[in-house]
Amino acid sequence: MSQSPSTNTTSVAPNKKIRCLVVQLARLGDTLQSLMALRAAKQLYPQLEIHFVARDKFAAAAKRVPWINEVITLPSEAILGPILRGEKRDTQGLSEVAQWISPMIQEPWDLVVNWSYSEASSFLTGLVPAKIKLGFSRRKDTSFASSDGWSHYIQAIVQGRLEQNIHLTDILTTQLLTALQIHFGEPANTGDAPVTSKSFFSLEIDESKARSSAWAQRDTSRKWIAFQLGTGRADKTWDPENWASLANEIFTEHPEYNVVLLGGKDDESRAQTFLSSLASKNKATNRVISLVGETSFDLWASVVSRCSWVFAGDTAAIHLASVLGTRVINISIGPVRWSETGPYGNGHYVISSNLPCTGCEDKDTVHSCKDTVTAQGVFATWTYAASEWVHRRKISIEEHFAEHGTAEHLDSLSIYRSKIRNTDDGGGVVYESVIKRPLRVQDWSAMVMGHIARAWYCGWVPGVGHELARGQISPALVQNLRQLDETSVVLSKVYDEAISIAKRLHTKSANLKSEKIMRIKDREELREYGKKLIELDRLAERLGNTHKPLRAFSQMSKVLMHNLKSAHLSELGRESAESYKHLHEGVNIFREWVKHTLQLAKPMAVISAPAEIKETSP
Amino acid sequence: MAADTGLLQGELNENPQGQELEVEKLLIGFLRALLDEQDPKIGAPLPEVAAK
Numbered sequence: 001m002s003q004s005p006s007t008n009t010t011s012v013a014p015n016k017k018i019r020c021l022v023v024q025l026a027r028l029g030d031t032l033q034s035l036m037a038l039r040a041a042k043q044l045y046p047q048l049e050i051h052f053v054a055r056d057k058f059a060a061a062a063k064r065v066p067w068i069n070e071v072i073t074l075p076s077e078a079i080l081g082p083i084l085r086g087e088k089r090d091t092q093g094l095s096e097v098a099q100w101i102s103p104m105i106q107e108p109w110d111l112v113v114n115w116s117y118s119e120a121s122s123f124l125t126g127l128v129p130a131k132i133k134l135g136f137s138r139r140k141d142t143s144f145a146s147s148d149g150w151s152h153y154i155q156a157i158v159q160g161r162l163e164q165n166i167h168l169t170d171i172l173t174t175q176l177l178t179a180l181q182i183h184f185g186e187p188a189n190t191g192d193a194p195v196t197s198k199s200f201f202s203l204e205i206d207e208s209k210a211r212s213s214a215w216a217q218r219d220t221s222r223k224w225i226a227f228q229l230g231t232g233r234a235d236k237t238w239d240p241e242n243w244a245s246l247a248n249e250i251f252t253e254h255p256e257y258n259v260v261l262l263g264g265k266d267d268e269s270r271a272q273t274f275l276s277s278l279a280s281k282n283k284a285t286n287r288v289i290s291l292v293g294e295t296s297f298d299l300w301a302s303v304v305s306r307c308s309w310v311f312a313g314d315t316a317a318i319h320l321a322s323v324l325g326t327r328v329i330n331i332s333i334g335p336v337r338w339s340e341t342g343p344y345g346n347g348h349y350v351i352s353s354n355l356p357c358t359g360c361e362d363k364d365t366v367h368s369c370k371d372t373v374t375a376q377g378v379f380a381t382w383t384y385a386a387s388e389w390v391h392r393r394k395i396s397i398e399e400h401f402a403e404h405g406t407a408e409h410l411d412s413l414s415i416y417r418s419k420i421r422n423t424d425d426g427g428g429v430v431y432e433s434v435i436k437r438p439l440r441v442q443d444w445s446a447m448v449m450g451h452i453a454r455a456w457y458c459g460w461v462p463g464v465g466h467e468l469a470r471g472q473i474s475p476a477l478v479q480n481l482r483q484l485d486e487t488s489v490v491l492s493k494v495y496d497e498a499i500s501i502a503k504r505l506h507t508k509s510a511n512l513k514s515e516k517i518m519r520i521k522d523r524e525e526l527r528e529y530g531k532k533l534i535e536l537d538r539l540a541e542r543l544g545n546t547h548k549p550l551r552a553f554s555q556m557s558k559v560l561m562h563n564l565k566s567a568h569l570s571e572l573g574r575e576s577a578e579s580y581k582h583l584h585e586g587v588n589i590f591r592e593w594v595k596h597t598l599q600l601a602k603p604m605a606v607i608s609a610p611a612e613i614k615e616t617s618p
Numbered sequence: 619m620a621a622d623t624g625l626l627q628g629e630l631n632e633n634p635q636g637q638e639l640e641v642e643k644l645l646i647g648f649l650r651a652l653l654d655e656q657d658p659k660i661g662a663p664l665p666e667v668a669a670k
Contacts, residue, residue: 027659076652080652080653083653090650090653094645094646094649097645101648118651118655120648120651120652123647123648123651127645138644138647141640
């Protein structure tokens with residue numbers, strides 16, 4: 001994503017190393033997204049010396065990246081296992097944790113980037129000495145702190161489960177590049193080099209083992225599709241019978257394709273069900289190779305890089321395929337925020353349910369979205385995606401489904417295609433709806449929130465409504481926006497008033513000789529300001545509770561107020577005023593979007609073509 | 619904008635050696651949080667969002 005912070009920057013000697021510790025204690029998918037962001041930074045700042053912290057279980061990918069200087073693995077099982085099994089008390093594990101951390105605290109880092117966004121990682125980041133820290137950390141009193149804008153955004157909006165449309169890889173990339181630019185100067189290199197490539201990893205394949213594997217003996221005259229059967233959670237996993245129906249469709253219509261099954265040990269029973277189900281459809285299971293349960297990272301990455309397509313749910317496989325430049329059909333089931341964690345790059349497809357799902361709304365019920373995303377729908381989407389080079393997307397997906405006799409499957413689906421925006425359009429990945437449908441208010445909110453975030457943290461942003469077309473605006477959206485128009489005016493006034501009161505609080509307390517001993521009248525006045533600010537915050541929260549698209553501001557306000565840094569009242573007043581100004585600017589951008597969308601929805605006067613002037617003979 | 623308020627810049631650590639931090643409390647916090655984290659994922663909601 002393009003970024004140009006407005007603070008002054010200096011050039012830095014390109015040979016001076018920047019010692020950077022990256023903390024990624026989340027899962028493999030998050031590690032892969034972090035690696036893409038790091039690759040972008042390393043291309044621009046080759047002097048970055050990257051030390052990467054990961055759980056041992058998820059460290060394999062980072063270990064295969066040649067430009068990472070060191071991978072520090074957290075032996076989770078060795079430290080936590082005995083405590084979880086009750087063999088040790090948690091205090092006994094402390095010395096092991098201290099020993100593990102010890103090498104990381106010997107010398108201050110130039111930069112510590114905590115990309116785990118978790119409670120545990122904030123303690124680790126708090127412990128490690130560094131000149132600059134990004135992400136969640138701990139203050140001196142050990143209370144929780146997130147110190148930079150993008151971390152506030154992740155805490156308030158992403159983890160607050162509010163609508164927004166910036167991909168996590170773009171957030172991480174922009175966060176790091178902005179900090180590097182501010183603290184270490186302009187990059188030595190310029191470049192729009194892609195962050196994905198087939199040679200992203202230096203894989204170590206055991207040749208003797210590899211030669212005897214089913215994959216090595218595959219029919220190389222066929223094209224191969226990888227099915228990643230499972231995900232980390234049952235509610236996000238498509239049933240094996242659906243996968244078998246999909247394979248059946250592919251084998252019937254496309255003799256040139258075979259399928260390789262991927263998955264861990266947990267997926268072995270799924271693979272068995274898949275194979276039995278496929279056999280019951282009289283389909284030759286010899287067109288399937290199962291590597292389920294036997295895929296080391298190296299073999300897994302090697303297979304994914306050699307496949308034409310990867311079909312997968314919300315799992316690390318989509319990030320691995322993205323990194324390696326293999327096209328993805330992402331079958332997005334269950335409560336997935338695919339606009340943040342979907343496949344990264346051009347030409348990937350995301351398929352999800354378009355119908356309300358009781359399971360996604362209420363954890364205790366069954367996910368109907370598993371069945372509304374049908375094998376026929378996924379197959380028709382794939383045939384559309386795989387033949388793009390022929391039809392060049394000049395035929396619509398609606399026409400394509402109709403041609404294949406699967407039109408009835410389309411209504412229940414949402415289908416999106418990923419695209420990397422041009423730098424001039426703001427950069428980053430965007431998912432465009434392939435089906436022509438009006439925007440829902442939540443889609444509109446996600447666009448607006450993404451735009452506000454880029455205005456807040458990138459310093460430059462394309463014009464309001466840049467990616468909004470008239471045809472996307474429905475009467476229902478207009479009705480919603482009319483209500484939001486009125487409420488956002490009120491919210492803007494709330495923050496305007498809050499700025500003014502916070503400034504008065506600052507001025508008043510700055511003029512006091514002491515913040516502890518003061519006249520009763522002064523104390524009462526300060527209390528009044530404090531009470532008034534609390535009332536305004538509550539009002540903003542109520543407005544957000546009534547109108548969900550505005551909830552982002554009260555959520556953001558809580559995070560900003562939690563992260564005020566000063567211990568002195570006058571400084572807190574100044575910082576609060578700055579925070580309210582930040583929110584006020586955001587609300588004003590929101591209002592511009594409302595205004596622009598309502599304007600765009602107005603009927604246009606059509607100028608009729610001038611009547612043809614006929615030449616008449618004199 | 620955030621860039622003007624320093625929000626973009628990350629935390630400038632006043633105490634690079636970290637001596638004043640309550641190391642033991644942080645270590646205990648780290649270990650206990652590791653034990654609590656069932657599904658460590660970037661988007662997973664955080665338990666603690668409180669105003670100052």
